[in-house]
Amino acid sequence: MAAAGAACASPHSSLLLSRSRPHGLSPASYMPRRLILGVGTSAVAALAVATAPPAVLQDGAATLFATAGAYALVRTFDVLTERRLVEKSLSRKIVHVLSGVLFMASWPLFSNSTEARYFAAVVPFLNSLRLLIYGLRLYTDEALVKSVSREGKPEELLRGPLYYVLVLLFSVLVFWRESPIGVVSLSMMSGGDGFADIVGRRYGSVKLPFNQKKSWIGSISMFISGFLLSSM
Numbered sequence: 001m002a003a004a005g006a007a008c009a010s011p012h013s014s015l016l017l018s019r020s021r022p023h024g025l026s027p028a029s030y031m032p033r034r035l036i037l038g039v040g041t042s043a044v045a046a047l048a049v050a051t052a053p054p055a056v057l058q059d060g061a062a063t064l065f066a067t068a069g070a071y072a073l074v075r076t077f078d079v080l081t082e083r084r085l086v087e088k089s090l091s092r093k094i095v096h097v098l099s100g101v102l103f104m105a106s107w108p109l110f111s112n113s114t115e116a117r118y119f120a121a122v123v124p125f126l127n128s129l130r131l132l133i134y135g136l137r138l139y140t141d142e143a144l145v146k147s148v149s150r151e152g153k154p155e156e157l158l159r160g161p162l163y164y165v166l167v168l169l170f171s172v173l174v175f176w177r178e179s180p181i182g183v184v185s186l187s188m189m190s191g192g193d194g195f196a197d198i199v200g201r202r203y204g205s206v207k208l209p210f211n212q213k214k215s216w217i218g219s220i221s222m223f224i225s226g227f228l229l230s231s232m
C-alpha cells in the first residue's frame, strides 16, 4: 500500500522502479513485484475514484459550510461591537473584507463539476434575500443591522451591503474560479476597498487633489492589498 501510494504520488517512481532491478533480487523474484506495483497503482486510483463523494454531496456540504460561515461572521462582529471590543465602523469594514475573502477561500471546497458555481451562488443569493427581508423591515435582525450598517438603520442594508452581495453573486455566476477577472474584482472590492478605509481613515491626512474624501495612503493601500489578495 505504501509502495503503491508512493508510486501514485510521483508518476516517475513507477517508471524508475520498472527500469532498474533492485540489488539482491533475481529477475524471477523481481518480476512479480513489478506486477504487484502496477496492479496496486491502478487499484489505488480506482479506489480513490470509487470512494470520492459524489459532486452533488460535496457541493451541498460546501454550500452549507459557507452559509453557516456567513452567519457566524456577522454574529461574531455583532458580539464584538456589542462588547465594545471593536469600533462599529471598523466592524463593518472587517465584515466587508472578510465576507469576500472568506467566500473566495471557500471555493476550493466545491467540486470541479459544471454545477459547482450554482451551489456556490446560493451563498450570496441567500444573503441578498436576508438583506432584502431585514432592509425592507419585513422582520428585524438587530445583529445584522448593527454589524453591517453605518448608522444602525435597516434601510442601509439595501445599499452598500446589498450591492456587495449582488456583485459576489454576479461574479460567481459569470466568472467563478475560471477567470482572473472575477478574482481580481472581488479582491479589489473586498480587500482593497476595506483596507483603503481601515488605513486611510487612520493615517490619511494627505488627501487626493481631485477627491478630498480620499487619501493617498488609503488609495495606495487599496491597490497593494487588492493586488496581494488576487495573487494569492
Ligand SMILES: Nc1ccn([C@@H]2O[C@H](COP(=O)(O)OP(=O)(O)OP(=O)(O)O)[C@@H](O)[C@H]2O)c(=O)n1
Residues within 6 Å of the ligand: 150, 193, 196, 197, 198, 199, 200, 201, 204, 213, 214, 215, 216, 217, 218, 219, 220, 222
Ligand atoms: N482611497 C481611499 C478610500 C477611503 N479612504 C478613507 O476611508 C473612508 C471611507 O471611505 P469609503 O470606504 O470609500 O467610504 P464609504 O464606505 O462609502 O463610507 P463610510 O465613510 O461611511 O464608511 C474615507 O472617508 C477616508 O477617510 C481613504 O482615505 N482613501
Ligand SMILES: C/C(=C\CO)CCC[C@H](C)CCC[C@H](C)CCCC(C)C
Residues within 6 Å of the ligand: 065, 066, 067, 069, 070, 073, 074, 092, 093, 095, 096, 098, 099, 100, 102, 103, 106, 123, 124, 127, 147, 148, 149, 160, 161, 164, 165, 168
Ligand atoms: C458590510 C458589507 C458591505 C458594505 O460595506 C458586507 C456585507 C456582508 C453580508 C451581510 C454577508 C455576506 C456573506 C458572503 C456572501 C459569504 C461569506 C462566506 C464566508 C465563508 C464567511
